[in-house]
Amino acid sequence: MKFLHTSDWHIGRTLNGFSLLEEQKYAFEQILSLAKQNQVDGIIIAGDLYERAVPSAESVITFNQMLREMNIIEKFPIYMISGNHDGAKRLSYAKDWLDYNNLHLRTSLEEAFIPVETKETQIFLLPFFDPMDARIYFSNQGLDEEDTKQIKTIDDAMTLVISKMKSQFNNKKNQVLVTHFAVSPHKEEIVLTSETPSKVGGLSTLNVSQFADFDYVALGHIHTRLASPSDKVQYSGSPVKFNTKEASTQKGIFVVEIKEKMLNSNFLPLQVKTDLVVLEEEWEQLISRDFYERQPLNKAWFAITIKNFDRTKLVGQNLRAQLQKIYGTIIELDYQFEKKQLTRSRSQDIETLDNVEILSSFYKFTTGETLDDVQTAIIESTFNELEGEK
């Protein structure tokens, strides 16, 4: 079986207030082309279909149109689940009718145990859920109260879930799991020297070893494929860049083929419609013709940090307006203060930093090192989860 693996479409998302809808549509058209070129047997979307639990009417129409093109017009079977951003209950509307046309959507834990069966493959669709959902489900299944109480972390719940899935395994077929969680790579597991062992990512993170019995695990939740624990258990990442930290990241999808338990997985890149350019320069540089004429003026989105910013020299000037006149769309404008101002401004600045920035400053302060992309992605997804609507 050959399929296309994508995730985290987040239809309706904005980047600093700028709609990403055109970017998302552009990525979608490429995904559909790649599905056709590669003659895949199905398309997997591993959760976070929408940005919000109650998506706007425009988002609903856009996503519906994408599903129509893939499933009704091009006849691709679709395998998809709700993520933590999706409103599982609302999304479940009309699910039974979708199944008639090989559009398989699962939005609750209890639906995860009966796989979609193709000739060669069993596809288990496990939507995002939390330990409390698992307590309720297994308690209804007759698990006794003491054992139910032992389900504290998502890892505890997953052990039970996968054990139950395995009872459905048909050994003549391959098993694919589609799910939506933070999964940490086994190799990076850290046991602290203190008496309490601890895992990277904490209580809401799963260990990759949970998934050993599947031939492929198509993950969603973390927006970069670089956070993938292994080739068999991997994130496709989002098809679109959702923030300026991803400016230099290559987005894409996986085309995965499983033949007699052999896995062949290829990452295929997606092009952006509008480039995202990050500039960190001093003010004089930013407004010098020699510098800016080398930039894709009025064609890209610019995220600009003014280095060694000295308020006193630029008093009364509308900096954003000046930059917009030169560059076009400025989606982010930051200021890096001169060192002499740093002490004074630190306590003020913390008010304007987001959680990830605060944590990454703290990390740098305590370890002297900078967070890498994977670490940043895990932290971001954890904050998203904490703040997100379920």
Next chain:
Amino acid sequence: MKFLHTSDWHIGRTLNGFSLLEEQKYAFEQILSLAKQNQVDGIIIAGDLYERAVPSAESVITFNQMLREMNIIEKFPIYMISGNHDGAKRLSYAKDWLDYNNLHLRTSLEEAFIPVETKETQIFLLPFFDPMDARIYFSNQGLDEEDTKQIKTIDDAMTLVISKMKSQFNNKKNQVLVTHFAVSPHKEEIVLTSETPSKVGGLSTLNVSQFADFDYVALGHIHTRLASPSDKVQYSGSPVKFNTKEASTQKGIFVVEIKEKMLNSNFLPLQVKTDLVVLEEEWEQLISRDFYERQPLNKAWFAITIKNFDRTKLVGQNLRAQLQKIYGTIIELDYQFEKKQLTRSRSQDIETLDNVEILSSFYKFTTGETLDDVQTAIIESTFNELEGEK
């Protein structure tokens, strides 16, 4: 062809803050039974499926479950449209997949012109729309600007819509229209003696003569069947009582059969789960055992008006609490003041009256007569439309 005609389910509606969901489910089970007993060929729901454009997750689940039972389990074809309360764009999600299983939902004007065809019948599904939607549609269809501007009222728009539908008529079949508007009976049309002719109901009301070429028109919008313009063009009314003015109304559905252009329509009543009892009595009567022991205490919902209410005599008493202790659920508590207080209290009272009550007082004040059920229904639906989310 034999079908069941219902409308205005308004899933998610409350009555003075009391959820009507259990009442709605009870009505639904009876509707499904009647469909089975009468072996209908399809079920028509003529709009206002939900109470709100953005229904709650609970409403979505409930309505989805009802559709499942009718269409997936019992295999009834469904013919339904969006009403003014429904969010047409959101509701259109997954529509194409529903069609595969004979669940036909139309939510926009442009979808109304291709009927659903059965062996004997063409069913035109015309959702609620406004004159501006019609201007846009007919302008896109090549109607010239001057003619487009002439579409001012819904009646203007309907003339064009029905003329276009007629071009699709197959004379060997019957034609049924499902739609969602206020339609006034021809016989009550009033032409004022002034130079400007005027129609009952104003700009947002259609004249029944528009529909002369259909064999049956299944209407939604007005909640009582008593407002039906004719046997061929009729309102089923809502399956549930939505306010205390409807306490003594018999709710139900129509089973309609069309055989060789002959129409046979039967109104079949629905039972309520919880009775709605309206009492207008003086305080002493309300709390007298002789009186209240004849009431269905703790079994019904009570709407109570205390007649000849004299504040001075009952100062410091919690009247609602006393009545609840006797009667159970009090969903409405009103006060009718003694005549001597009337002048003083009128200006205060108007703040607490709803629009329909204000208008009906004004009608009584100016004409000396009381609004009848049909008039009240039309006024209510007009206010709903003005206040409603489209």
